Amino acid sequence: xxxxxxxxxxxxxxxxxxxxxxxxxxxxxxxxxxxxxxxxxxxxxxxxxxxxxxxxxxxxxxxxxxxxxxxxxxxxxxxxxxxxxxxxxxxxxxxxxxxxxxxxxxxxxxxxxxxxxxxxxxxxxxxxxxxxxxxxxxxxxxxxxxxxxxxxxxxxxxxxxxxxxxxxxxxxxxxxxxxxxxxxxxxxxxxxxxxxxxxxxxxxxxxxxxxxxxxxxxxxxxxxxxxxxxxxxxxxxxxxxxxxxxxxxxxxxxxxxxxxxxxxxxxxxxxxxxxxxxxxxxxxxxxxxxxxxxxxxxxxxxxxxxxxxxxxxxxxxxxxxxxxxxxxxxxxxxxxxxxxxxxxxxxxxxxxxxxxxxxxxxxxxxxxxxxxxxxxxxxxxxxxxxxxxxxxxxxxxxxxxxxxxxxxxxxxxxxxxxxxxxxxxxx
Amino acid sequence: xxxxxxxxxxxxxxxxxxxxxxxxxxxxxxxxxxxxxxxxxxxxxxxxxxxxxxxxxxxxxxxxxxxxxxxxxxxxxxxxxxxxxxxxxxxxxxxxxxxxxxxxxxxxxxxxxxxxxxxxxxxxxxxx
Numbered sequence: 001x002x003x004x005x006x007x008x009x010x011x012x013x014x015x016x017x018x019x020x021x022x023x024x025x026x027x028x029x030x031x032x033x034x035x036x037x038x039x040x041x042x043x044x045x046x047x048x049x050x051x052x053x054x055x056x057x058x059x060x061x062x063x064x065x066x067x068x069x070x071x072x073x074x075x076x077x078x079x080x081x082x083x084x085x086x087x088x089x090x091x092x093x094x095x096x097x098x099x100x101x102x103x104x105x106x107x108x109x110x111x112x113x114x115x116x117x118x119x120x121x122x123x124x125x126x127x128x129x130x131x132x133x134x135x136x137x138x139x140x141x142x143x144x145x146x147x148x149x150x151x152x153x154x155x156x157x158x159x160x161x162x163x164x165x166x167x168x169x170x171x172x173x174x175x176x177x178x179x180x181x182x183x184x185x186x187x188x189x190x191x192x193x194x195x196x197x198x199x200x201x202x203x204x205x206x207x208x209x210x211x212x213x214x215x216x217x218x219x220x221x222x223x224x225x226x227x228x229x230x231x232x233x234x235x236x237x238x239x240x241x242x243x244x245x246x247x248x249x250x251x252x253x254x255x256x257x258x259x260x261x262x263x264x265x266x267x268x269x270x271x272x273x274x275x276x277x278x279x280x281x282x283x284x285x286x287x288x289x290x291x292x293x294x295x296x297x298x299x300x301x302x303x304x305x306x307x308x309x310x311x312x313x314x315x316x317x318x319x320x321x322x323x324x325x326x327x328x329x330x331x332x333x334x335x336x337x338x339x340x341x342x343x344x345x346x347x348x349x350x351x352x353x354x355x356x357x358x359x360x361x362x363x364x365x366x367x368x369x370x371x372x373x374x375x376x377x378x379x380x381x382x383x384x385x386x387x388x389x390x391x392x393x394x395x396x397x398x399x400x401x402x403x404x405x406x407x408x409x410x411x412x413x414x415x416x417x418x419x420x421x422x423x424x425x426x427x
Numbered sequence: 428x429x430x431x432x433x434x435x436x437x438x439x440x441x442x443x444x445x446x447x448x449x450x451x452x453x454x455x456x457x458x459x460x461x462x463x464x465x466x467x468x469x470x471x472x473x474x475x476x477x478x479x480x481x482x483x484x485x486x487x488x489x490x491x492x493x494x495x496x497x498x499x500x501x502x503x504x505x506x507x508x509x510x511x512x513x514x515x516x517x518x519x520x521x522x523x524x525x526x527x528x529x530x531x532x533x534x535x536x537x538x539x540x541x542x543x544x545x546x547x548x549x550x551x552x553x554x555x
Contacts, residue, residue, distance in 0.1 A: 341487065342487075343465075343487065344460075344467040344469075344485075344486060344487035344488075346458065346469055346485065349469075349485045350449060350485075359442065363488060363489040363490060364489075365464060365466070365488070365489035365490075365491075365492075365531075365534065366489050366490050366491075369489070369531060380464070381463065381464040381465065382464070382465045386465070389465070395465050395466075395467075395487055395488070396464060396465050
């Protein structure tokens with residue numbers, strides 16, 4: 001069994017007190033804390049190896065290049081890729097998805113369709129919407145009442161025109177774990193390319209991109225104990241080789257003349273400019289850390305925490321939580337509201353001369369703000385998923401999200417803090 | 428005013444907003460929302476001879492964003508538009524009298540920003 005108390009000792013930030021209270025950090029879907037092993041790896045790189053990669057023929061540059069490429073291999077293996085060249089380093093999931101949308105988008109034509117789902121993060125919506133200028137249509141597969149994806153609707157919206165299917169592995173709001181292997185089969189049978197947003201899955205469960213058989217897979221380092229500013233895009237080699245580059249500059253070229261340029265090999269073709277070597281090394285250390293604890297163990301631990309949250313939530317009056325109740329298809333993301341506060345709609349407001357909102361309802365920002373007073377960090381807002389908020393008919397939600405260093409005791413404190421906050425607000 | 432009292436005033440405005448609704452024949456109208464959190468305020472004003480003689484709001488959001496909109500309508504009603512437009516963020520936060528973190532200051536300033544924007548845009552096409 002994973003021991004969160006021992007794990008916490010590796011995270012310097014948990015030694016900090018805020019207003020005399022220990023930090024209860026429950027915003028792991030936004031970003032995660034960093035163990036000292038990761039911080040040390042970055043420090044070690046800058047103190048002992050810093051130099052530019054793929055350029056110098058001197059010792060430091062050779063070592064730096066070697067560290068960068070070893071990090072690539074390590075992280076690539078961690079997600080089940082068989083070939084390190086399949087992993088392009090990017091800043092984060094957002095950049096990975098922009099890269100894919102922009103590069104693949106060049107070969108799309110008017111009338112082509114992209115199929116997404118209603119539970120996507122803005123980073124898996126907006127880059128595709130950029131292609132609307134070309135006449136490309138963006139479709140959304142619906143979600144069911146219980147927060148799962150409607151496979152029927154997904155199947156009904158995929159057709160001959162659907163060139164790309166892009167879905168999130170885990171919803172950052174609902175915690176829903178999509179059956180990405182099954183969706184991939186449907187996409188491939190249809191002849192569509194298949195992209196998976198793994199931002200919320202790679203940190204929390206074992207991932208094997210080869211088994212999923214996705215064409216592309218995007219993820220962020222900072223959500224998996226790694227530093228901010230580094231992430232990955234996995235792509236099948238033959239696809240990456242045939243795609244046009246995303247950004248131009250140094251390192252991505254093979255040769256440049258006044259008339260034009262030819263491209264470097266994959267993955268360098270997609271890594272223009274000096275890369276983020278130190279953070280790649282840091283992310284590699286994070287991967288070592290996660291591997292040592294075991295991704296199966298982490299998943300089990302988070303299943304326990306979400307199970308516990310779903311049991312304890314009944315004690316909070318007026319609480320409504322979102323997402324599937326079955327922990328087998330649910331990650332450690334817990335979105336909720338206290339009472340119903342529907343989204344603002346001017347026409348409705350005018351018609352009804354003021355939409356009546358229950359006095360017991362508390363806006364999620366107020367919930368997050370009040371609970372902050374107890375030293376508990378949760379998120380409130382639309383979580384960069386505004387179409388999903390519309391679907392749920394809420395303006396925003398509050399969200400607690402768990403990771404390997406969280407405990408059942410913290411879930412208790414969260415609910416106690418929530419209860420106190422509600423009492424104070426209603427005073 | 429003590430901070431506790433200021434907070435109570437705020438909560439009272441949240442629970443019982445003043446000047447909530449629509450202004451008949453408004454000359455200035457605007458809907459603003461905070462893209463970070465989705466808090467929304469819609470403000471309608473009737474301005475004649477440079478005076479804001481009527482102002483109402485509608486909206487949805489956290490207690491701070493909605494209470495501060497209610498307080499704003501009270502503050503600027505009857506005021507010359509030029510004077511209302513000159514209210515600074517600092518002035519207004521001081522008037523609210525509660526210390527807010529930087530994130531929630533944005534909630535408190537949503538309605539003020541909306542009003543200023545509407546005033547500087549001149550008469551709005553949203554109006555009659």
